[in-house]
Amino acid sequence: MTVTTGVPTLIPGRRGAALPFVVGAALVVVMAVLPLLNISIPGILPGATYTPGTLALLSLCMVFAALALSYNLLLGTSGMLSFGHALYFGAGAYGLGLALKLVGVPLWPGVLIALVGGLAIAAFTGAISMRVSGIPFAMVTLAFAQAGSVLVRRNQDVTGGEEGLRLPVDQIPAWLVGVSNTRNLYWVTLVVLVIVYLVVLWVDRSRLGHLAQATRENELRVQVLGLRPYAAKLLVFVAAALCASLAGIAYMLLQSGTQPSAVGADLTITVLVMVVLGGVGFRWGAIVGGVLYTILDQRLTVLARAEWIRDLPDVLRIPLSEPLFLLGVLFILVVMFLPGGIAGTIDAAVRRRRGERTRSQLRQIDDADDAVAEPAAVRA
Amino acid sequence: MSAPILTVSHLSASIAGQQVVEDVSFQVPATGITAVLGRNGVGKTSTIRGILGLISRRGEVTLAGERIDTLPTYRIVQRGVGYVPEDREVFAALTVAENLALAERDKKPRREFVAELFPDLVARRAQLAGTLSGGQQQMVSVARALLNENRILLVDEPTKGLAPKIVGEVAQALQEAAKIVPILLVEQNLDVVRRLADDAIVIAGGRVVHTGKAREILDDDALTTRLLGVSAEAHA
Amino acid sequence: MSSIVLILLTGVGLGALYFLVASGLSLIYGLMHVLNFAHGAFLTLSAFIGWQVAQALGTASWGSFVVSILVGALVGAVFATLTELVLIRPLYERHIEQVLVTVGLSFAAVALFEGIWGTDAVNIAGPAWLKETTEILGARIPNTYWVLMLAAALVLVALVLFLKKTRYGMIIRAGVENRSMVTALGIDVRRSFTLVFAIGGAAAGIGGVLAMHYTTFVSAHLGATLLIFAFIVTVIGGLGSLTGAAIASVLVAVLQQFANVYLSGTGDFIVVVLLAVVLLVRPTGLMGRKA
Numbered sequence: 073m074t075v076t077t078g079v080p081t082l083i084p085g086r087r088g089a090a091l092p093f094v095v096g097a098a099l100v101v102v103m104a105v106l107p108l109l110n111i112s113i114p115g116i117l118p119g120a121t122y123t124p125g126t127l128a129l130l131s132l133c134m135v136f137a138a139l140a141l142s143y144n145l146l147l148g149t150s151g152m153l154s155f156g157h158a159l160y161f162g163a164g165a166y167g168l169g170l171a172l173k174l175v176g177v178p179l180w181p182g183v184l185i186a187l188v189g190g191l192a193i194a195a196f197t198g199a200i201s202m203r204v205s206g207i208p209f210a211m212v213t214l215a216f217a218q219a220g221s222v223l224v225r226r227n228q229d230v231t232g233g234e235e236g237l238r239l240p241v242d243q244i245p246a247w248l249v250g251v252s253n254t255r256n257l258y259w260v261t262l263v264v265l266v267i268v269y270l271v272v273l274w275v276d277r278s279r280l281g282h283l284a285q286a287t288r289e290n291e292l293r294v295q296v297l298g299l300r301p302y303a304a305k306l307l308v309f310v311a312a313a314l315c316a317s318l319a320g321i322a323y324m325l326l327q328s329g330t331q332p333s334a335v336g337a338d339l340t341i342t343v344l345v346m347v348v349l350g351g352v353g354f355r356w357g358a359i360v361g362g363v364l365y366t367i368l369d370q371r372l373t374v375l376a377r378a379e380w381i382r383d384l385p386d387v388l389r390i391p392l393s394e395p396l397f398l399l400g401v402l403f404i405l406v407v408m409f410l411p412g413g414i415a416g417t418i419d420a421a422v423r424r425r426r427g428e429r430t431r432s433q434l435r436q437i438d439d440a441d442d443a444v445a446e447p448a449a450v451r452a
Numbered sequence: 453m454s455a456p457i458l459t460v461s462h463l464s465a466s467i468a469g470q471q472v473v474e475d476v477s478f479q480v481p482a483t484g485i486t487a488v489l490g491r492n493g494v495g496k497t498s499t500i501r502g503i504l505g506l507i508s509r510r511g512e513v514t515l516a517g518e519r520i521d522t523l524p525t526y527r528i529v530q531r532g533v534g535y536v537p538e539d540r541e542v543f544a545a546l547t548v549a550e551n552l553a554l555a556e557r558d559k560k561p562r563r564e565f566v567a568e569l570f571p572d573l574v575a576r577r578a579q580l581a582g583t584l585s586g587g588q589q590q591m592v593s594v595a596r597a598l599l600n601e602n603r604i605l606l607v608d609e610p611t612k613g614l615a616p617k618i619v620g621e622v623a624q625a626l627q628e629a630a631k632i633v634p635i636l637l638v639e640q641n642l643d644v645v646r647r648l649a650d651d652a653i654v655i656a657g658g659r660v661v662h663t664g665k666a667r668e669i670l671d672d673d674a675l676t677t678r679l680l681g682v683s684a685e686a687h688a
Numbered sequence: 689m690s691s692i693v694l695i696l697l698t699g700v701g702l703g704a705l706y707f708l709v710a711s712g713l714s715l716i717y718g719l720m721h722v723l724n725f726a727h728g729a730f731l732t733l734s735a736f737i738g739w740q741v742a743q744a745l746g747t748a749s750w751g752s753f754v755v756s757i758l759v760g761a762l763v764g765a766v767f768a769t770l771t772e773l774v775l776i777r778p779l780y781e782r783h784i785e786q787v788l789v790t791v792g793l794s795f796a797a798v799a800l801f802e803g804i805w806g807t808d809a810v811n812i813a814g815p816a817w818l819k820e821t822t823e824i825l826g827a828r829i830p831n832t833y834w835v836l837m838l839a840a841a842l843v844l845v846a847l848v849l850f851l852k853k854t855r856y857g858m859i860i861r862a863g864v865e866n867r868s869m870v871t872a873l874g875i876d877v878r879r880s881f882t883l884v885f886a887i888g889g890a891a892a893g894i895g896g897v898l899a900m901h902y903t904t905f906v907s908a909h910l911g912a913t914l915l916i917f918a919f920i921v922t923v924i925g926g927l928g929s930l931t932g933a934a935i936a937s938v939l940v941a942v943l944q945q946f947a948n949v950y951l952s953g954t955g956d957f958i959v960v961v962l963l964a965v966v967l968l969v970r971p972t973g974l975m976g977r978k979a
Contacts, residue, residue, distance in 0.1 A: 153784065200964050204971045207723045207787065208927065211919045212967060218916045219960035226953070289469075337916070341791055348788060390803040397803065400796025407788045408778065436469075437784050506868055529874035541869045543862040550858055555873050596873065 096269075103262055106130070107255045116367060118374075124254040128326070129370060131254070131261040135323045137362030138261075138268040140346040141355060142315035145272050147344075148353035149281055150308045151288030151437045153206075155340050156213030159197065159220045160313035162335030163190040164320025166224065169237040169330060174230075178243050183321055190317030191310065193220075198309040202302060214337050221336035236331030239324055248325060257326050264322040265359075268315045272355060275311050284308045289436060345403045350413050353433035357415025364414075369395050411435065455517070457482040457604050457634050458503075463511035463521075464658075465495075465502035472498040473509070474658030480604065485630050487649035487666055488638040491681050495658040496638045497538050500606050504528055504535060516603055530557065534597030534633070538608040540589045544582025548573055548592055551581050555596035566595045569625055587618035594625055598633075605635045611644055623647055642680075646670050654679045690826030695949055697824065699942030701833030704840030705902060707937035708895030709918035711847060711930060712768075712888020718864035718928020719877075719884050721783050722776065725790040727892050727918065728911025729797035730767050734760035734893030735900040735910055736805055739812055747813045757839070757897045764893020765886045772885035777878060794911075801908035809907035812900055832902050839898055843891055844934060851930070856883055864928045920959055924966045926976025936974060 111121045119126045139161055146152045167186030171177060175185065201212045224231045231237050241249050247256050275281045287301040324330050333339060342365070350361020372395035375381065381392050391397050410417050412432040420432070456479035465473040473495045480486045488496050502509035505525040513521040520528045529535065542551050552566070552573075567574050570591045576584065581592060590610055597605050607626065611619040623644050626635065630648070639645050645652070649666035662669065662679060669675060709731060716724050738756035745752035775789045818835065821828040851857035859880050863870045870877055899914055900906045917940070925936030940959055948955035966973065 153787070200967060203967045207717070207721070207783075208923055208967075208971070210723065210787070211923050212963065214916060215920050215923075215960045215963050219957055222956040341795060344788070344791065345795065391800060394799040394803040396799035397796045400792050400799060403795065404775065404789055404792040407785050407792060408775070411785060434784050434788075435782065504872060506872065525868075525871040526874050526876045529872060535872045537869065537872065541866055543865050543869070545861055545865055546858065553855075554858055554862055554870075554875070557874050600874075 100262070100266060103130075103134075104259065107258055116371065118370075122255075124251050127254045127258045129367070131258045131322075131326050133363040133366040134261045134265045135319050135326060136343070136346060136366050137359040138265045138319040138322070139316055139343055140350065140358040140362035141265075141268050141272050142312045142319065143340075143343045144347050144350075144352065144355065144358035145275060145308060145312040145315070147347060147437075148358075148433055149276055149288070150284040150305055152305065152309065153210045153437075154201075154213040154309075155210050155337055155344075156197070156201075156215070156217030156220075157312070157316055157343060158335055158337070158339035159213075159217040160190050160194055160316040161320040161323070161339065162220060162224070162330070162332075163193050164317030165324040165330035165334050166231060166237060166320075167317070168321045168324045169239055170230070172240045172243045173237070176243070179245060179248075182243070186321050187314065187317055190320070191314055194310045194313030194317075195306075198306050198313070202306055202309070214340075217335065217337050217340060221332055224332045224335050231332075234332060236329050238329045239327075241328065244325070249328075261322045261326060264318055268318060269355065269359075271311065271315055275308060276355070280304055280307055345399060348403065348413055348434075349406055351415025351417070351419070351433075352413060354413075354415035354419065357413055360414055365399065368399060372398055407434075454482045456480055457516055458636065459512075459514040460499075460503065461512040461514070463499065463502050463509060463513065465498050465507050465509040467498070467507050472507070472658065473502055476502075476511075476655065476658070476660050478653045478660050478663060480634060480636050481651060483634055484650035485626070485635045485637050485648045487645045487652040488636065488655060489645065489652055489669070489680055490655035492640075494655045496655055497608055499655065500535075500608050500636070500638060503606065504533065532601070532603035534600065534602035534605040536593050536597050536605065536607040536610055538612065538638070540586070540593045542581040542584070542589045542592045542596075544580065547578050547580055548584070549577040551592050552595060552599060555599050557600045561599040562601070563599070566598050569598070569628055570595050587614050587621070590614060590618070590622055591625070594622065594629070598629055602633055605629065605633055607635055608638045609640060610637075611639065611641050619644065642670060642676075691949060693825045694827035694829065695945045696942060697827065697829050698833055699945040700938055701829075701836045701941075702945065703938035703941035704833075704836040705895060705899055705914070706917055706921050706941055707840045707934055708836075708843060708891050708898065709914055710921040710925070710933045710937055711843065712884075712891045713918050714922045714925065714928060714930060714933040715860065715864070715884050716888050717922065719860055719867065720776075720786075720881050722786045722790070723919075724885075724888070725787065725915070726771055726793040726797065727790075727888065728915035729794045729801075730764045730771075730889045730892045731896035731899065731911040731914065732801055732906075732908060733767055733797070733896075734764040735896035735906045736801065737763045738893075738897040739810070739900060739906050742812075742814070748815055750815050753815050757894055760893040760897035761890040762893070764889035764891070764896065766889070768885040768889020768892070769882055771889075772882045776885070777881070780878070798908050798912070805908065807908065809905040811905050813904075814901050818901055832898075836898055836902065839894055843894060844930075847887070847891075847930060850887075856880060860884060917959065920963050924963060924973055926973030929973070929975040932973055932975030 106121045107127055109121050112119070117126045118129060121127070143157050146154050146157065164186050167189040168182050171182040171185040172179070175182075177185070197213070197216045201209055201216065204212060225233055227233070247253055248260065283301070283304040287304060320334065323334065346361035346365040347358050348361070349364060350359070351357030376393035376395065381389055384392065406413060411434045412420055416432050458480040460479070461477050463473060463476045464471065476495070476499050488499065490496050498507060501507045503513050505521070505523065505528055509521070511521060512519065515531055515533065518531065520531060523531070543554070546554070572588065573591055573595060576588065581589060584592065594607070594610065597607070610622050610626065614622065619641065626637070626648055629635065637649065645666055652664060652666040652669050653660055654662040654669065656679060662675070709727065713724060713727055716722055738760035741759045742752045742756040745755060771790070771793060775793065776786050779785045779789060818832050821830050822834070851861055859870060859875055859877070860883070863877055863880055867877060895914070896910065899910060903910070921936045921940050922933055924940060925932030925934070940962065943962060944955035944959050947958035951958065
């Protein structure tokens with residue numbers, strides 16, 4: 073069964089395999105240079121590329137792209153549908169804030185503490201959640217995220233409750249604080265995105281990744297072969313959670329604060345929407361999904377305040393002024409008619425031109441579930 | 453010789469993307485019992501499930517002249533296909549009576565016929581099917597298929613895991629049933645095959661490798677050993 | 689003693705609310721293997737419309753209270769039926785996509801509700817008796833709990849009668865056990881799917897209207913937290929088991945009340961711990977079928 077990697081190999085052979093790296097490297101260079109340029113894309117970017125407003129938006133896009141990448145590692149590579157991934161994102165964000173506030177350490181030790189905390193929570197919740205798989209697994213992860221959300225909301229004095237936790241700026245190096253330093257924060261998030269991408273790439277390409285993919289397709293078979301799917305899935309789960317925590321740390325730095333919504337199921341569902349829109353199972357799809365969603369959300373919110381929308385009759389005005397409604401409908405349409413998402417649809421088109429059979433990642437996960445349900449038939 | 457009741461042409465089937473039936477073609481006569489033979493895992497059950505559309509399949513299947521391979525399972529069954537699955541698959545949480553009632557499709561189901569054939573089930577009407585013995589569950593499963601006027605019965609390993617005495621009873625019931633409806637019977641127990649089957653189809657590697665009269669195949673020791681891996685005599 | 693009585697009775701009352709929401713989820717999952725995220729949206733819409741109806745008829749009267757509940761049930765059933773026909777049925781057998789589509793629906797629905805009715809919670813009022821309490825063995829029980837218990841009991845009885853005495857009920861009971869065999873008996877299960885969604889939607893609708901009176905407000909997010917508890921209850925009780933959902937509802941709610949009173953408000957947290965424990969010890973849930 074063909075395993076989809078990142079960019080579809082448009083050129084077969086050695087040169088084709090190198091293409092994704094060349095393209096990726098070029099993109100990173102372009103992104104790194106953007107803050108120094110004066111490019112305006114009206115309608116999409118709020119200002120020119122050197123303005124703090126635009127840089128903040130692009131940084132947010134990259135944070136969510138990193139989060140989407142980490143989620144794709146779970147859903148795309150391992151076929152695990154988790155509704156609690158945001159827990160680890162929030163753990164990174166709150167972890168950094170609490171480490172700085174309570175323990176009083178400077179930035180870098182704080183980052184380390186936050187990552188270790190995220191790791192511990194991930195190992196614990198992952199081990200328990202993986203007692204079940206499929207839909208029960210999804211529900212358990214949901215419950216854990218809910219517990220985290222409740223924990224954060226209730227402990228006013230520690231976490232700031234509903235108001236959220238401010239980042240104690242005294243312990244942050246000066247070059248990362250303030251609107252004038254948005255450029256530096258932009259570069260930091262770019263570095264985070266690159267790190268997360270490399271980690272995800274490494275896991276995908278490693279034996280661990282291949283084992284997880286094989287497990288996604290046919291868990292029984294992996295077990296019969298004497299391999300241990302549980303251990304592989306747990307490791308991938310923890311790796312994905314660590315990446316999410318890192319993204320959370322970047323988020324905390326960027327926003328100078330975090331709030332309970334960074335922990336709950338709502339954010340995980342948002343990430344799920346990003347990954348499905350971009351294309352489940354494709355790294356570049358996850359990035360595209362994260363960026364597209366963030367920009368769409370911003371732009372649709374601005375659009376909602378436009379004059380001509382205000383003048384529409386209620387029946388049209390109300391749906392159009394709710395960005396999440398439009399995104400939700402878009403999501404439904406994609407799931408029903410384009411289950412491969414953006415990346416999947418493009419990839420399928422490329423493959424079909426080459427005469428290969430295609431099957432979207434989501435269908436593969438469905439099939440694996442069916443195989444679990446009909447073990448007798450599989451045996452025959 | 454009248455037209456075959458069921459014609460299968462180049463049937464292939466897969467489960468979760470895995471090919472389990474390669475290319476199977478055969479015909480089932482309109483009377484009597486046709487046995488499907490083969491070693492474990494060659495695709496006998498998958499062929500039956502493919503005919504019924506329970507697993508994803510390609511190829512042509514014709515029932516009494518009508519194409520049924522394009523129909524969903526419930527419509528195929530409604531056209532007159534009775535199914536007695538491997539492992540019985542009675543509904544454990546329902547009573548015997550409910551299991552039978554669920555299976556009734558015709559306006560006048562053959563309740564007396566079934567009651568005569570399976571008096572034990574009548575006595576156990578109110579018993580939960582999950583508490584029945586294997587043999588009794590098998591009777592429920594066969595009874596279900598006999599309630600309606602079906603054009604063919606697809607019966608999959610009905611004697612699997614049953615004690616010899618019960619095997620005899622099941623064989624008896626099938627023999628009675630065969631008087632009113634043709635049966636396609638997957639069976640590993642060669643004694644039962646010898647007792648019941650008129651014709652036989654042998655499957656290996658997901659394909660049909662031999663067809664003919666059941667007696668002739670079973671009497672040919674070399675053939676049986678080669679195709680089925682067991683000696684028909686040693687099976688006594 | 690009176691606090692024990694309080695915990696027990698309010699626990700059962702809260703459990704009744706959980707059951708109203710979880711019963712539909714459990715049946716839908718049991719028969720269709722679909723985790724219906726949109727269940728919360730059914731609940732919320734029923735609450736909003738029930739509230740509009742009650743306001744039109746006069747909120748203080750019992751008549752309008754009952755009518756609003758019936759309207760809630762109807763709205764829930766209709767919304768659920770439409771969801772099944774338009775979104776779920778076309779994705780037949782594609783379970784992950786079906787779950788995703790319900791996620792998308794809940795996402796879009798909540799945003800739409802916020803657009804229509806605003807983001808703030810709306811305080812609601814009902815018959816005066818609901819605000820009062822009744823004294824049982826020294827404990828003062830708010831009367832909303834009695835209504836919840838009565839409603840849940842009625843719904844449970846109705847569901848059990850439906851499942852045991854009607855042909856569709858029999859089909860659903862068989863389908864929860866073995867759906868493909870039901871199709872192999874010549875039965876079109878898709879009709880049962882729509883029916884199960886409708887029933888679940890109706891129960892959720894009743895739950896929504898009553899939840900609104902229980903919390904004394906209605907908002908676009910009313911369904912969300914309740915849904916998570918309903919999910920937890922369904923998993924603990926065993927997916928597909930109505931009795932399991934009933935038992936788990938009461939168990940979870942009583943435990944939650946107990947923890948809230950004696951363990952300084954950690955009720956929500958304790959429920960998740962219970963879920964973890966159940967999953968470690970018995971992954972298929974209390975009454976779930978062993979896989």
